[in-house]
Amino acid sequence: MEIYNNHKRLYIAALLLFLALTLYAALIPAYKAQNDNAPLPNSKPLSEQEALGKAVFVKEGCVACHTQQVRNVEMDKFWGERPSVASDYARNKRPDIWRNTANLMGSERTGPDLTNIGKRQPGKEWHLIHLFQPRSVVAQSIMPAYPWLFEIKERAAAADVTVQVPEEYRKNIKGDIVATEDALNLVAYLQSLKQVSLPDGRPVPKFLYPKQSTPDLKGMGTQTEDAGLDGASLYAANCQACHQQNGEGLPGAFPALKGSSIVTDADPKALITVIMKGYNGRVKEGFAEMPPIGVNNNLKPEEITAIINHERTSWGNNASKVTVDEVKAVLAEIGK
Template sequence: MMEFFNNHKKLYLTALGLFVGLTILVAIMPAINNQNNNSPLPNAEALSEEAIQGKAVYVSNGCVACHTQQVRNIEMDKVWGRRPSIAADYADNHRTDFWRNTATLMGTERTGPDLANVGSRQPSAAWNLLHLYQPRAVVGQSIMPAYPWLFEEKDELEEGDVEITVPDEFRKGVKGKIVATEDAMHLVAYLQSLKQVDLPEAMPAPEFLYKRQPKNIADAAAGGGEDMGLDGAALYAANCQSCHQANGEGLKGAFPPLKGSPVVTDDNPELLINIVMNGYDPRPEYATMPAVGANSNLSAAEVAAIINHERTSWGNNARKVPVAEVQKIIDMLKQTAKK
């Protein structure tokens, strides 16, 4: 035995053999099995050329260090996607080239939010560009670094230029027009491509584990409560605050204010609910709003909690809308859309 330990060649070759054997058993064989037994979902779309280039920008700027792309199978991850991620979600990813893998960018740490479904949660190019230029312009408490090198200053716009609207307090002496570079547009194209694909009807969606019941839901339902006991402020923060801001004042030239908005405070909430569920293509001075309700599969109770928060905050003083009324309007909107 001592002869074995004293023979460096035998010791090295044995250790190498164990390492190679374990690598084959623990990493390579399971990977091959995954590859052979999983294929892209039927509705999955391949990355466009712009998105592929954007993925390279994502990698080169170290975005994977702070963002994951995996919705875990626990209730607290429900805010990031409509269902837990499955192997098929990553089956169409390919190596960058022979020397570099970076096929999947699942990440290991969430300093920032998960991006597995960010293309559905936040599809607005205007929001994404402003967020890249200065994150704190849209999320006041953000610790994400700014990426001003993805933009350039111009005195006059040229054909094809995409200008971003930056609030005065974040321009830092820039007097010209702030224009997105090709790298910025490619990165946004990649972010917009990150969407969870609907599973085929024959494939049951995995359920989130450790579900938490909304507080006082039974009492609220029995009493005909407005929002079934859900936390409207928290739901607003998760789904609306990044654009309309915590104070409801929005961002001038980018996202409209909810504070004092006649749409928000109208006694008939049909238009407001329609906007929440199906999005809105507003006046030219504002970015297009995504279909937050449909994209996040919000229930009538969740929509009621959100709009009631908006209708009673920042000086707004409109009546609270019961869940039953919200459900009736959502059903009507669905029927109208089918016609």
């Protein structure tokens, strides 16, 4: 063919073929998918502060370790109430024509998935402490600290947001640790990451490959134990980040469970209610609002029982253990 002997014609033909394939295989499908993908009714666009926080998230490279996608496998059930769907990302828009940072789904889960972090950790206090020194709230964390997002002032102003970091992590810092605008914007973005419910009538994707459930103990009388679950491990996974391994919490941020009258009360109803519905009764004292851990983390009655029994018998607490049946009765009463 003559075209193979004419490099100009060959080049033009290859270029036209490439452009046609790009148009029909990439651009048109992407445009149609974008127009057909409506945001979920209960979702909200990012506020100006949250959008600025997203830019900080990108700038600091957080997407390298944190995903924002709940896969449809059982092991991801901890990160969200359901698997992610395309409509979860419909409100994400590229900031300008040159950059495409709309979706920060990520590909590495070196750190926890952040799809629902706004519900798992709604208070800004925890996030600020975590950013300044992650190991002050999660001892095993491998996340780097971000001290440049904070200022050290001899005395904070009334309008400043201070961070209550434990003494052992202040490293001889004299003065107040104050969050910068970048830190507050980043936290606002993290607080905005909340998984919303699908519209009524729309099929909810299921988590696949579930773990084998705990054997049913029917016929063995009242369940006085917590199905052999490790309360210390469950506490570490669900509660320790705020209340600490020693149960002493963080002064001015998270209350202590050691010696707590709610934890050691003979009637466990108040403690179970706090776990399932959260608690904001001590916000005026400077403590962060507690999220509904039991609901957010899909805790089963047996897991709640194991956590409660660990708290009631650790750090010098000497309250009687509760049973799975007692926990189930309270859950039925307060309404999960």
